[in-house]
Amino acid sequence: MRAVVYRGVNNLRLETVPVPRVGANELLVKVAVCGVCPTDIKKIHYGTVAPPRIFGHETAGIIVKTGSGVANRGLALKIGDRVALHHHVPCLDCHFCRHRAFAQCETYKRTGITAGFEPAGGGYAEYVRVMDFVLPGVVKIPASNSFEEGAMLEPVNTVLKAVKRLNLLRGDNVLVAGQGPIGLMFTKILQLRGINVLATDLLESRLKLAKQFGAQWTARVQSAKSEVRSLEALDAGIIAVPSNDAVAQAMQLVRGGGQVLLFAHTRRRDPVKQGEKRKEKSGNVFEPLDFASICLDEKDLIGSYSSDFTIQNEVARLVFSRRLDVRPLITHRFPLQQTADAVALASRPTESSLKIVVEHGITR
Numbered sequence: 372m373r374a375v376v377y378r379g380v381n382n383l384r385l386e387t388v389p390v391p392r393v394g395a396n397e398l399l400v401k402v403a404v405c406g407v408c409p410t411d412i413k414k415i416h417y418g419t420v421a422p423p424r425i426f427g428h429e430t431a432g433i434i435v436k437t438g439s440g441v442a443n444r445g446l447a448l449k450i451g452d453r454v455a456l457h458h459h460v461p462c463l464d465c466h467f468c469r470h471r472a473f474a475q476c477e478t479y480k481r482t483g484i485t486a487g488f489e490p491a492g493g494g495y496a497e498y499v500r501v502m503d504f505v506l507p508g509v510v511k512i513p514a515s516n517s518f519e520e521g522a523m524l525e526p527v528n529t530v531l532k533a534v535k536r537l538n539l540l541r542g543d544n545v546l547v548a549g550q551g552p553i554g555l556m557f558t559k560i561l562q563l564r565g566i567n568v569l570a571t572d573l574l575e576s577r578l579k580l581a582k583q584f585g586a587q588w589t590a591r592v593q594s595a596k597s598e599v600r601s602l603e604a605l606d607a608g609i610i611a612v613p614s615n616d617a618v619a620q621a622m623q624l625v626r627g628g629g630q631v632l633l634f635a636h637t638r639r640r641d642p643v644k645q646g647e648k649r650k651e652k653s654g655n656v657f658e659p660l661d662f663a664s665i666c667l668d669e670k671d672l673i674g675s676y677s678s679d680f681t682i683q684n685e686v687a688r689l690v691f692s693r694r695l696d697v698r699p700l701i702t703h704r705f706p707l708q709q710t711a712d713a714v715a716l717a718s719r720p721t722e723s724s725l726k727i728v729v730e731h732g733i734t735r
């Protein structure tokens with residue numbers, strides 16, 4: 372089969388690799404759609420993991436083979452089913468899982484979907500092998516929904532999980548910094564919960580979209596401060612861009628008792644530079660946080676990473692009912708052989724680009 376193999380920093384090559392063989396409790400899925408995810412882009416750009424790997428973890432497709440033991444698992448998965456896959460599923464039993472810190476669970480950290488080499492999702496290949504421990508994460512796509520909608524369950528899950536980490540009440544005011552596909556999902560999910568969203572971005576086109584996704588107010592990044600002055604106050608800030616300035620600003624802007632949630636700061640700092648003042652790209656020196664804002668003002672600075680398997684049904688209802696309609700978020704579709712172009716566009720978003728997906732020519 373054809374697969375796009377990561378061979379080193381910024382090196383993605385179309386190669387021919389064997390179709391994965393599946394074991395007794397495993398599935399073989401023919402990939403229809405795979406979303407391009409920023410966390411994979413970072414691994415490709417910075418070479419933070421060893422090659423070779425086949426990335427792509429926002430995957431939807433058709434079951435083409437089931438291991439002999441699958442029928443006994445009570446999961447009702449059969450050949451021909453259209454499914455969305457989940458590459459991380461926690462054990463639900465360890466110390467971390469009991470604290471609902473699923474992303475820290477050892478089982479969760481294992482990637483359960485592969486197209487070959489060290490498992491890394493495999494969605495940038497024609498077929499993937501779905502291992503036994505991630506079978507509970509397989510979701511059937513209703514006949515009225517598309518593979519593209521199925522492929523969006525994973526990113527939507529990460530967003531809903533983050534929202535659930537905030538102590539929000541109806542009528543609260545929340546800043547969502549960054550209105551890319553993830554920021555827009557935050558905006559819509561918060562609006563559905565009766566939250567007033569202030570959406571910020573650098574691109575005017577995205578602010579327009581934010582309005583369509585339910586933002587109460589929008590502002591260019593620079594003018595967010597004056598916009599907030601006209602509000603009573605902010606109860607939380609969600610930072611969906613990897614900008615330290617945005618974090619510092621949000622920590623100032625939220626009221627006492629408020630929360631700031633980091634969603635996009637997924638790249639670890641070079642350990643040598645820990646503790647140094649860092650020059651931001653903009654030339655500003657990032658000032659360390661005023662820790663008194665955490666102590667005296669009781670503001671929480673929290674993070675959220677990856678997905679929560681236990682909310683998967685809620686996520687599926689949200690997307691498949693189209694209460695959160697993800698279809699307008701997908702702006703670009705690339706064939707498998709152009710995966711490198713898809714990754715390049717996703718890493719340098721334009722006025723017109725949002726979610727970018729790789730498709731394999733299987734429609735519906």
Ligand SMILES: [Zn+2]
Pocket residue numbers: 408409410428429525526
């Ligand atoms: Zn992802």
Ligand SMILES: [Zn+2]
Pocket residue numbers: 461462463464465466467468476477478479
């Ligand atoms: Zn666990």
